[in-house]
Amino acid sequence: MCLNKYINIAIMNQNDLTAKESFSIIEKAISSIKTSYKESAQIFLLWGWILSLAWFTQFIILKILQNKDYDQIRFYSIGNWIVLILIGFIFQFFIIRKINKEKKVSSYLEDYLKSLWMVVGVSFCVAIFIGIKMEIALLPIILLIAGIGTTTTGLLIRFRPLVIGGATFFIFSIAATFVSGEYLNLLVGAAIICGHLVPGYLLKSAKE
Amino acid sequence: MYKDLDPLLHSQLRLAIISMLVVADKVEFTYIKEQTNAASGNISIQVKNLEDAGYIEVEKTFKNKYPKTMLSITKKGRKAFEAYINDLKKYISPK
Numbered sequence: 001m002c003l004n005k006y007i008n009i010a011i012m013n014q015n016d017l018t019a020k021e022s023f024s025i026i027e028k029a030i031s032s033i034k035t036s037y038k039e040s041a042q043i044f045l046l047w048g049w050i051l052s053l054a055w056f057t058q059f060i061i062l063k064i065l066q067n068k069d070y071d072q073i074r075f076y077s078i079g080n081w082i083v084l085i086l087i088g089f090i091f092q093f094f095i096i097r098k099i100n101k102e103k104k105v106s107s108y109l110e111d112y113l114k115s116l117w118m119v120v121g122v123s124f125c126v127a128i129f130i131g132i133k134m135e136i137a138l139l140p141i142i143l144l145i146a147g148i149g150t151t152t153t154g155l156l157i158r159f160r161p162l163v164i165g166g167a168t169f170f171i172f173s174i175a176a177t178f179v180s181g182e183y184l185n186l187l188v189g190a191a192i193i194c195g196h197l198v199p200g201y202l203l204k205s206a207k208e
Numbered sequence: 209m210y211k212d213l214d215p216l217l218h219s220q221l222r223l224a225i226i227s228m229l230v231v232a233d234k235v236e237f238t239y240i241k242e243q244t245n246a247a248s249g250n251i252s253i254q255v256k257n258l259e260d261a262g263y264i265e266v267e268k269t270f271k272n273k274y275p276k277t278m279l280s281i282t283k284k285g286r287k288a289f290e291a292y293i294n295d296l297k298k299y300i301s302p303k
Contacts, residue, residue: 030245107231
């Protein structure tokens, strides 16, 4: 029996609420709270497209400008990243605003996920700093952090394709230690397709 | 028989509202209305009672120029709900 029918019957017997009826109301009220994580797919797809595009264009820039001077390569590379990341944040702002407007129930898990990805974002920045400062290969670490965020998200929302997608980041992280030069950009692009885009589309099409 | 139970929670609609808020961070007023099928006026009265007791918080914003009311449980409300459950258990399996 659904909650509204149960409450209607219970209201008729206003003063006769038994302990069993109370438990039934609690149980039905709790199960009526359905949280959908399908909207998270939009964020995964957005950043999946933005980042894979950024890595593939980075590869093209390095290929086309391979004989040009370092400053020119650096100018186009940084420009490529700034433009695409900026586009990503603008789209994210409007997507989140739309999600929040339509949302009727917000769960505690959403707060945990928000905190998780904030920590992941800070970890990316710290890793980039360490990589530059110590002149060490950055991409395996970046892929590892992406894997942690994605796998944990998949486990929290109990969506297996996202867990598998996160696990592929770990594999790509190890693979990145065997690849060098501009082809690393292709590898990272492929990692984002497997780790974010594919699970993102599966989440989007998943049943409630 | 049920004199030990918190009278504020031992009511169908208020119990349903607080139970929903226990598992969600925030729930919109209209969602409660959809799920319980109770009249808006009735829900408003029960929400006011729970708010006055300090069990829930009411946040009023706007959605597409229409008022949007979000409800959330307070620490006091959560404690009261836990106490209510423990008291209920005594009636289900009295020692």
